[in-house]
Amino acid sequence: MTHASVSPHRTSDRLRNCVLATVLGLAAWQAHAATGGHQHGALTLDIAIDGPTLAIEMEAPLDSLLGFEHAPRTAAQKQAAQALLARLRQPDGLFVPDAAAACTLKSASADSAALAPDTKAGGHADHADLDARYEWTCGNAAALRSVDLGGLLDGYQRIQTVDAQIASPTGQFKQRLKRPQKVLRWGK
Ligand SMILES: [Zn+2]
The missing domain is CATH 1.20.5 (Single alpha-helices involved in coiled-coils or other helix-helix interfaces)
Known part of the structure; x- marks a missing residue:
């Protein structure tokens, strides 16, 4: 039984x-x-290649770019925050796709809730992220195998690691870039 x-x-x-x-x-x-x-000193990139379009979405702890994560309090902090947003919205030289892919920047945006004009200075001390999104149109997107992040890493010394996920016609890749590396590469 x-x-x-x-x-x-x-x-x-x-x-x-x-x-x-x-x-x-x-x-x-x-x-x-x-x-x-999130982890200070790190940032993540989602890279997608779809037809002629290259899209990069960046998510970064605000600390990795700015050194603080609250709404700006001092004049110097306000200036640093404005300079950061302005730079990331004109990203020439920050993200440089493989020259062989012949990409032209089509759109760029960068925002952080902590830096929005109506955020009260010192309103809250939680962690805060910055999100940016970029799109390029490429003459030969299939040739894209790398993005040079030298300008980004030189300009923002607090970034230590970049974790990237790449979705491309040749497959999905995960890459971690650490200083002193500057060029994110994938595939063969
Ligand atoms: Zn944080």
Whole structure:
């Protein structure tokens, strides 16, 4: 005869494992939440090549670019914030696609909620990100195998690592770039 019920011993094992998994999951979540889900000194790029279009989305802890993550308080901070947004909205030399792909910048945007004009100075001290999005139209997008980030890394010394995901017609790639590397490369 088969016995359908689970023994009390097995049940308590399962319960303990379940509780343990929940506690570990919560700890991981808390660690993530403590930094706003981002790591200072890092930034991430989502690179997509679709037909003739190259799109790069950048998400960066504001600290990685600016050194602070609150709304600007002093005149110097206000100036630094404005200079950062202006520079990222005119990204010539910051992201340089492979010359072989013959790409021309089509659009650029950069924004951070912490730097919006109506954000109260010193309003909150949470972590803050900056998001930027760029699009190029390329004469030969299929030839694209690299983006030179030298201008970005030279201009913003706090950036230590760049994690990139690349979705291209030749496949999906994940690349981590660390100083002193400056050129993100993928595929062959
Ligand atoms: Zn932060």
